[in-house]
Amino acid sequence: MRTVRTAALAAVLALTCHAHTAVAGPAVTADPLGVVATLPAVASPHWVWVNDIVFSHMSDGQALLVDGDSGRFLGMLSTGFGFERVVLAKDGKLIFSPETYFSRGTRGTRTDVVTLYDPSRLSPVGEIAIPPKRSANMPMMADSELTDDGAFLLIYNFTPAQSITVVDTRSRRFAGEIETPGCALAYPTGARSFFSICADGALLDVHLDDAGHVSSRVHTRDMFDVSSDPVTEKGVRLGSRWLFVSYGGTVYSIDITSRGLESGPRWSLLSDAERRQNWRPGGLQQLAVHATSDRLYAIMHQGGPETHKDPGKEVWVYDLGRHQRVQRIALRSPAGSIQVTRDDRPLLFAAFIGSTTLEVYDAKTGSYLRSVENVGTTPTLLVTP
Amino acid sequence: MARRTSRRGLLGSLGALLVGVGALPLLPVARGAEKPAKPGKTEADHQDAKQDETSCHYWRHCAIDGYLCGCCGGSASACPPGTVQSPVTWVGTCHNPADGLDYVISYNDCCGKSSCGRCLCNRNERDMPLYVPFRSNDYDWCTGSSVANIPYHCSTARVLARAT
Amino acid sequence: MGTQALAYEPRINYMLQCLGCHGPDARGEPGRVPSIRSTLAPLSRFAAGRRYLLQVPGVALSTLSDQDLAALLNWMIPAFGGVEPGQFRAFTSAEVARYRREPLVEISATRARLMRRLQGRQ
Numbered sequence: 001m002r003t004v005r006t007a008a009l010a011a012v013l014a015l016t017c018h019a020h021t022a023v024a025g026p027a028v029t030a031d032p033l034g035v036v037a038t039l040p041a042v043a044s045p046h047w048v049w050v051n052d053i054v055f056s057h058m059s060d061g062q063a064l065l066v067d068g069d070s071g072r073f074l075g076m077l078s079t080g081f082g083f084e085r086v087v088l089a090k091d092g093k094l095i096f097s098p099e100t101y102f103s104r105g106t107r108g109t110r111t112d113v114v115t116l117y118d119p120s121r122l123s124p125v126g127e128i129a130i131p132p133k134r135s136a137n138m139p140m141m142a143d144s145e146l147t148d149d150g151a152f153l154l155i156y157n158f159t160p161a162q163s164i165t166v167v168d169t170r171s172r173r174f175a176g177e178i179e180t181p182g183c184a185l186a187y188p189t190g191a192r193s194f195f196s197i198c199a200d201g202a203l204l205d206v207h208l209d210d211a212g213h214v215s216s217r218v219h220t221r222d223m224f225d226v227s228s229d230p231v232t233e234k235g236v237r238l239g240s241r242w243l244f245v246s247y248g249g250t251v252y253s254i255d256i257t258s259r260g261l262e263s264g265p266r267w268s269l270l271s272d273a274e275r276r277q278n279w280r281p282g283g284l285q286q287l288a289v290h291a292t293s294d295r296l297y298a299i300m301h302q303g304g305p306e307t308h309k310d311p312g313k314e315v316w317v318y319d320l321g322r323h324q325r326v327q328r329i330a331l332r333s334p335a336g337s338i339q340v341t342r343d344d345r346p347l348l349f350a351a352f353i354g355s356t357t358l359e360v361y362d363a364k365t366g367s368y369l370r371s372v373e374n375v376g377t378t379p380t381l382l383v384t385p
Numbered sequence: 386m387a388r389r390t391s392r393r394g395l396l397g398s399l400g401a402l403l404v405g406v407g408a409l410p411l412l413p414v415a416r417g418a419e420k421p422a423k424p425g426k427t428e429a430d431h432q433d434a435k436q437d438e439t440s441c442h443y444w445r446h447c448a449i450d451g452y453l454c455g456c457c458g459g460s461a462s463a464c465p466p467g468t469v470q471s472p473v474t475w476v477g478t479c480h481n482p483a484d485g486l487d488y489v490i491s492y493n494d495c496c497g498k499s500s501c502g503r504c505l506c507n508r509n510e511r512d513m514p515l516y517v518p519f520r521s522n523d524y525d526w527c528t529g530s531s532v533a534n535i536p537y538h539c540s541t542a543r544v545l546a547r548a549t
Numbered sequence: 550m551g552t553q554a555l556a557y558e559p560r561i562n563y564m565l566q567c568l569g570c571h572g573p574d575a576r577g578e579p580g581r582v583p584s585i586r587s588t589l590a591p592l593s594r595f596a597a598g599r600r601y602l603l604q605v606p607g608v609a610l611s612t613l614s615d616q617d618l619a620a621l622l623n624w625m626i627p628a629f630g631g632v633e634p635g636q637f638r639a640f641t642s643a644e645v646a647r648y649r650r651e652p653l654v655e656i657s658a659t660r661a662r663l664m665r666r667l668q669g670r671q
Contacts, residue, residue: 056502058536081536082525106499106536136525136537137515138450159581160473160518160529160570161656162606181656182606184516197516200610204654217654226517227612233514306510473582476569489564519569519607529570531581545564545573548557 039065039074039120043092045343047074049383050351050358051085052376053139058082059105063097063383064376065122068347068360071370075122079115082136084143085381088119089169090150092385095119096169098134098144098155114153114167130165130174133157135184138284139380140233142185147192152212154186154194164196166212175212180204185233187242189256197233201226203254205261223263224252232308236287236296238320243289243296245269245281247308251296251323267323269298269316278302282310284353285337285381290346290363294320297348297363299335311336311352317366329366332359339382351379435482441506443542445490447479448512450522451540454495456504462543464495470541471496471533474526475519477511478548487548493541496527501539556617559624566611566621575629583660590630591667593622593637600648601663603640609652615642618649 046068054060061083065074077086080099087096095117103109112134116126135143135158144155152175153167164186166175183196183204192210195203201224207216224231224244231244231252241264242254253264270279281287283299290297301312311334317327335350346363358372358379434442438461439453445461446453458465474493481488513520527537557565567585571577575585592598603609608618619640627634653659 055505056500058500082528102535107497108535110534132534135515136528138523140515158518158524158529161581162518179655179657181653182610184514184518197514198610198652199517199606200612200652202610219652219654226513230513230517233516306508306512309507309509309512472572473578474569476565478565489561491564491569519566529581531578545568546561548561 036121037075039122041120043088043119043385044069045341045385046347047385048339048341048347048349048358049086049088050375050379051083051139051381051383053083053378053380054376055353055378057377059102061099062376064379066358066372066375068341068349068369071360071372073372073375077117077122082134084137084139085141085383086117087144087146087153088383088385090146092119094125094169096144096146096153096167098130098153100132100134100136114155116172126172128167128172128174130155130167131157131177133159133163133165133177140185141285141381141383142187142233142235145186145188145194147188147190147194147208149191151191152208154188156185156196158184162196164194164206166208168212178206178214178217180206187235187237187254189242189261195220195254195261197224197231199226201230203261218260220261223254223261232281232286234284234286236289238289238291238294238296243287245287245298247280247305249275249280265323269300269318269325278304280305280308282308282312283336283338284309285339288338288340288348289320290340291342292344293346293364295326295340296320297329297338297340299338301334309336311354315348315350315366327366329361331361332368332371333357335359337380337382339384341384349382349384351375351382353378353380355379439504441504441508444481444483445479445488445542445544446506447490447508447510448477448522449492449540449542450507450509450512451494451505451537452501453504453506454501454539454541457495457501457539459495459539459541462541464541465498465501465539468495468497468538469533469535470494471527471530473529473533475521475524476545477520477522479510479542489545489548491543491545492522492526493543494526494533495538495541496533497535498538499536559617559621560628562613562617562621563625563628566613567607570607575625585625586629588664588667590626590632590637591670592663593626593630593640595666597666598663599638599640599644601653601659603645603648604651604653605656606652608645609649615645615649618642618645 050064052062059081061079063077097115110132112132114128155165157163164178168175180196183198186194188194192208201222203220205218209215229246229248235244240256244252249269255262255264288297296318299312315329337351348361348363350359358375360369434440435444439455464470577584622640
């Protein structure tokens with residue numbers, strides 16, 4: 001819902017219309033100039049940010065805000081070239097957006113910034129310069145993440161040397177750059193720690209001090225099998241566990257323990273019959289979790305091994321306690337990205353980079369609720385509060 | 386870089402036409418408009434297009450991700466006028482059914498203008514996630530080089546050598 | 550599935566594993582990608598240099614076997630390093646296996662130190 005308040009200083013003008021012909025009618029009061037909508041200070045858990053790389057016009061990246069309950073388009077942010085996603089502050093009081101700009105739009109000097117947006121006015125309130133090295137890739141959640149207490153924003157760089165830019169959100173300053181040779185992306189594991197995934201299937205376990213500098217950086221033993229069944233980068237976090245899924249539909253767990261990062265249970269999304277029928281997970285944002293019901297959602301389709309990025313028309317739901325599928329949700333349209341809201345009456349959002357329609361389902365019953373048309377150009381990642 | 390939906394395997398011949406020729410800036414064909422995918426349907430079903438370098442089914446495009454430079458004023462190996470070819474990229478292999486051989490393919494991006502917008506194509510044979518960069522088509526490789534660190538325009542697929 | 554299980558000759562492995570960033574002549578790109586061409590042979594002549602060559606991410610984290618990596622490095626040294634085959638101490642699978650298990654977790658400082666050392670030797 002929207003509240004509309006007068007933003008400008010102009011007083012309301014009342015005009016009375018006098019016609020020369022004898023038309024009698026009610027007096028018209030002109031709409032005041034300068035009225036700008038604002039959003040409530042507190043986001044609804046059923047809002048969704050639809051991030052959009054605008055692949056056909058990549059200098060015009062966008063993030064679009066939709067209310068999942070009403071289907072109403074609430075507003076948007078314009079976010080520059082090769083846009084990945086917004087990152088919502090843990091307390092909801094700021095929106096962080098790592099952005100890239102070229103001085104002449106499609107050429108010229110490149111600058112990278114983290115823009116800070118006011119979540120109620122959807123306008124910039126600050127900007128933090130960062131090294132112009134931000135990786136431009138098919139958007140992943142792990143391109144930019146906050147550490148668990150929200151103190152540090154981590155941004156993946158690729159030049160092609162790999163590193164992580166650390167921004168201190170408390171002082172709103174660039175804190176430093178951490179080399180992560182051979183390892184990509186940032187998966188937070190605590191208030192002062194994250195891991196990156198390395199090309200050999202191991203993890204780089206990084207711990208920070210309170211200034212955001214490296215206090216330890218360890219290359220773990222191999223956690224994933226890169227050669228025969230690689231996991232995708234599209235992991236999801238549930239408590240102290242990260243869940244990743246492989247091309248072939250195996251779930252790999254990474255557990256955050258006091259002893260460090262450990263490999264947890266490994267199980268398959270598929271029965272033997274389903275594997276023979278070529279069912280597999282696919283998509284761009286292919287997994288979602290719902291913590292209080294302990295559920296994992298996965299976009300599924302049928303196709304050969306090279307279809308690991310293909311969208312699907314089904315979302316399979318798993319009980320994470322029993323590692324068993326409990327539901328198959330049929331979607332009206334193929335989806336490449338899903339997200340489930342955190343609350344106890346969760347919505348399931350479904351989008352696809354090849355469609356401008358956002359679909360909304362009841363995440364528990366799987367019932368289709370509504371569609372929202374004309375959301376973006378090439379929607380990528382769905383971010384909810 | 387980039388992904389898209391219109392592709393091989395899931396498109397009927399109409400879809401292949403849209404991918405190969407489009408006069409309009411192409412957005413991916415919505416999957417809902419296509420015939421449902423048959424499990425196991427492969428590139429073998431698109432023999433005609435395999436030697437057409439403006440087609441998504443072109444044999445060299447087995448792991449390409451983006452707009453085909455052949456539709457953008459360049460070719461499968463040359464950049465369109467006014468763009469810069471990024472020397473930094475990833476290199477894979479593709480199989481050419483015409484001679485039965487595997488070839489080493491370098492997917493250099495052309496950079497410096499906004500997206501070409503024609504012939505969007507994404508295939509992922511032997512493509513790896515971002516954490517194996519030299520096998521990953523999901524990077525905008527324009528940004529990986531100082532001479533081409535400017536917007537992505539289209540993708541080439543240069544043959545480097547016979548793989549075996 | 551995943552990466553190719555086929556074995557390729559070193560020239561092809563260079564293309565698939567290294568050329569994309571380091572270039573066809575291994576010159577890299579100044580300021581962005583190190584030149585292998587100018588440093589490979591000199592680094593191979595002393596212990597710390599050899600260790601570095603086996604611990605850089607492109608080597609240490611590669612899915613190539615120890616044997617294929619040794620063969621690749623031993624092909625690269627004459628191909629790019631201006632050294633005749635047989636006139637350098639070849640890498641063995643055992644040496645590769647020993648050091649690639651300890652990949653570098655930071656790289657710039659180590660490289661800078663080694664480059665200063667190379668300059669000192671010249």
